[in-house]
Amino acid sequence: MRMNSTTLSLVCAAGTLALTLGAASSARAEGKSLTMCWAAWDPANALVELDKDFTKETGIEMKHEFVPWTSYADHFINLLNSHSSECDLIIGDSQWIGGAAENKWYIKLNDFFDKNNISMDTFLPATVVGYAEWPKNTPNYWGLPAMADAVGWTYRKDWFAKPELRAEFKAKYNRELEPPTTWDELIEVSKFFTGKEIDGKKVYGSYIFTERGSEGITMGVTNAMYNYGFDYMDPEKPYHMTGIVNSAGAAKGMDVYKELFSCCQPPGLTNAYMQEGLDAFKSGEVAMQMNWYAFFPGLAKDPNVGGDKIGFFMNPKGPTGQFSQLGGQGLSVVAASKDVDDALLYVKWFAQPDVQQKWTDLGGASASKAVLLSDAYKKSAPYAPSFVDTMGIVKDFWAEPLYVPLLLDMQNRVHDYVVANKGTSQQALDALVKDWIKVFKQEGKDPS
C-alpha cells in the first residue's frame, strides 16, 4: 500500500512531535535527582550499582549519602527530626519506625501500595513487622522491606577440618568438632580453640559484639538472652516488663554471654562491633565470629578466609528456644522531601520482583519471598540456607519513638556487667527495668 502525500506528512509530523516530546521529557527527567540515605557498608555499594538501572529507566539521577554505622542513627535521626529535605529516600533502621511514624518523618505508604498493587504478603513476615509496620502487627505501613538481615555466625571450616584438632576435640569432649548448635556447645568450642596455635599464630575461640556507644553489645547479648528466656514485655500485658526483662533466664543468658566474652574474645576487643569482627576473622585471629548476614557475601568471597575456608551457622539455640537478633532496614519516603512523587516512583520500581532479584544478585538482601524462598537462592551461596532459616526466628529490639534511650540504657547496663565486671547480671537487669520504666513513663505509656 502506498501512502498519499497528506498521510505521509501527518505521519512525519506525528513522529517529529513524538520525538520532540520524548526528548523534552527525557531532558526534564535528566534534570531530576533523588538522594538516597543509608549506612556506609558493603550492601550500599550494591545499591549504587542497582540504582544505575533506575536512572537508565527513568532518567532520574540517584545521589547517595552513606554514613558510617557509628554515626548513622545520630546523623539521620537529627536530619529527620529537623525536617530536612536532604534525603528523599531513606533506608532507615528497624528501630526508627515508631518515631518516624508518630513524628511524621516518613510518608505512610498504605494508599500508595494499594494503588500500585504492592502487597506486603510478598515479603517475609518478620521483615514486614520489623521494617514497615507501626504500630507493630497492624497493617499500617511506613516502609518497604529493603534489606533483610539478622545475626549469624561464621566459622573457619578449614580449622574445623584439621584432623589433629578433630582428634583432640573428640578425645576431650567425646563428640565431633562441628559448628555449635547450642550456646553450651558454642562456649565449649570457643574454649577449645582459645590459645591454640594455628598456622603459626595464637588464635581465639570466638568474636562477639561489645561496642558500647551505639547498639553493638545489645545486638550481641540478645542472641544469648532470647534463647534463655528474655523477652521485652509480657505478651498479655503490653509494656509490663518486671519479671520478664529481668527474669532468671534472662540473667542466665547474660551470664553466658559474659562467659563467652571472658574466655574467648581476643584481647582489646572490649568496644568492638561489626568491622572489628570482620578484621578479627579475616586476619585469622578467631575461629568463629558473630556478625550480620549482610557481610557474609563479602566474607564468602574473601581471598584469605573465603571459599572453602569459611562456613556459616545459625545463632545457636538455648534452653528456652532458638532466636536471633533481627537487623536490616526498610525503604521509606521522607515526608520533608521536595520530590515525593519521584521518591514513590523509586519505591514502586524497587518493589518489582526482577529488581528484587537483581538486588540480591548484586550483594544486597531482598526480603521478597519469591527471591529468598526459591531453591535457586538457597543454592546460590553457602550462607543462604542458614539465612533463610534465621529470618524465620528473628526478634527485634524496641521500635518505640523513644527507642534511643531504651537502647542506650541497655548498652550501659550490659557493658557495665559483661565488660566492666560491675555487679551481677540480675542487678544489671533489675536496674535496666527501672531505666526502661522511667523512659516509658516519659513517653506516656503505662509500664506497670
Add this chain to the structure above:
Amino acid sequence: MNGTNATSTLVDRRAAMRTAPPVARRVRGMSDRAIAWLFILPTMVLLLAINIFPLIWAIRLSFTGLMANLPNPARFIGIDNYVDILTDEDLWTNFQITAHFVFWTIALQVVIGLGLALLINHKFRGHSFWTTVILLPMMLSPAVVGNFWTLLFQPQIGPFNYLIGFFTGIAPSSFTMIGSVALAPWTIVLVNTWMWTPYVMLICLAGLRSIPDYIYEAAEVDRASSLRQFWSITLPMVLPFLMLAVLFQAIQAFVMFDMVNLLTSGGPGSTTELVSITLKRAAFEKWETGYASALAVILFVTIFGAANVYVRALNWVKQQ
C-alpha cells in the same frame, strides 16, 4: 612681622583646639556617651547572643521535661531534673571518675611541666629543637590524639604494649590499656598529660624567665644551695604562673570530651565516663534536653564556683 604672625597662628590653633567641638558633634550630633555605646554595643549584643542568652535558655529548659526529638512542647516539671541528677548514684560515680581524671592530670602536668620548664630554661645544644618537639603534642587536634593513641594501645599491633612487654617481659597481648577496667582510667590520664603538659611548661617558662637574675646572684653571694634557691626563689616566684596554668588546665580537664570519647567512649562499662560524656549522651543521644540542661547548669555552677574561689586564692598568692 613674621614673628608676630607665627605667634598669632599658634594662639589661634590653641584656641581652636580649646573650643573644638567634641567628637560627637562631628558625628551627626551624637553625644560622647552615645558614641561610646555605639562602639560597645556590637560586643554586648554578641556576648548576649552567644553567651548569656544560651545560658538563660538552658536554665529555663532545665526546669522542663523537654525531649528535643519529640514534637511535644516543653512541660514545666519544677526541680525534678535536679533531684534526678543529685540522687542518681551512677552520675555521682561519673563525677568521681571526673575528679580522679582532673586531679591526676593536673598533678602530673604540674610536676612534669615545671620540670621540663626548668630544663628548657637552661641553654643547651639543640635547645630550640627539643623545645619544638616538646610543644608538638599540644598543637595536635584532640580527635587526632584520640585516634592515634587508640592505635598505639592496640594489644596485638600497638607499639605501647610492645614497649611495655620489651622492658618488663609481660606478653604484649596479655593486657589492654583501653579495655581494662583497672587501666583505662589511667590511660586517659596518661594521654591527656602527654597532650597538655607542654602548655603548663610554656606558662612556667614564662614565669621562670620573669625572675630577675640579680635575685639568684644575691642568693649565690649568700651561698644558698641550688635546692634552697629553688624553694625560696624559683617556686614562690613561679607559683602565680603555675596556679594560672592549674586553673586553665583544671577547667580544660573538667570539660574534656573529644579525646576521651574517641579513646574509650567512656568504657569499659562506664569506668572512663566523664561527666561531659554523660552530658553529651543525655543531650544528643537520649535527647533528654531538659535533663541535660540541668546537668549543664550544675556543671557550670560547679566550675564557676570553684574557679572563683581559686582566683581569690591566686590573688592572695600574688599579693604575698
